[in-house]
Amino acid sequence: MRSSTKRAATGIILAGGLVLLRPGTHANSAARHQIDLVGRRLRQVAGRLRGVSYRMRGRREMRRALIVVDVQNDFCPGGSLAVENGDIVASRISQWLASGDEHYERVVATMDWHPPPGGPVPFAHFSDNPDYATTWPPHCIQGSAGADLHPNLSLPADAIIVRKGQAAAAYSGFEGHDEQDRSLAELLRSAGIDSVDVVGLATDYCVKATAMDAKANGLSVRVLSRLIAGVAPDSTERALDEMRAAGVTVR
């Protein structure tokens, strides 16, 4: 039906063109009016066709979520474990969401949420002499300003917050839970999500771990390269290779 409508539309366009172009034809105002009507009708048909194709695609298309990983003050310039350009990534994520270029059924923001050092829970993730690969300076202490989402990050009002790392280091968002204690896997599953875009900080640690776990959970996974930043160049390159090898699309 769509192709016959298209053929009809093409025919009308050609006929309209001939009327306009026929040598010696003086298009009087009545004819011009007719052409305007045909133009308007054509635009309506085109709009309806776009709607039909959008709905048909909608049925086939993936249900996608955006996972924004750890875009927190401590991982941005000025924070205790600053990732270069973390603040710029935060702004870009906000712009990407505002652009509406991709439709997300859910937006999830993960947050590192660690106990204070020296507290009752021994926390091997922190060190006074961190090696910046397995141990780190204290960061994202529960309730501290460093743990807040970066002010450049604007999320939709219905974004879901997933916190992780309360008892031990948790690089992957899939180790976290939302306010209702649902795991990330659970809440994505219950929303019928089959595909995720992963963005945020840091490429070589929490973004990688989250993307790999998303893949392991059977989701189709893209990492959006303009919307991530890493701790160090070497480990970032390695992380991107590992993700690609696991079937993650780095776009």
Ligand code: VGL
């Ligand atoms: C992260 C290092 C330590 C991250 C978290 O969010 O990538 N990196 N803790």
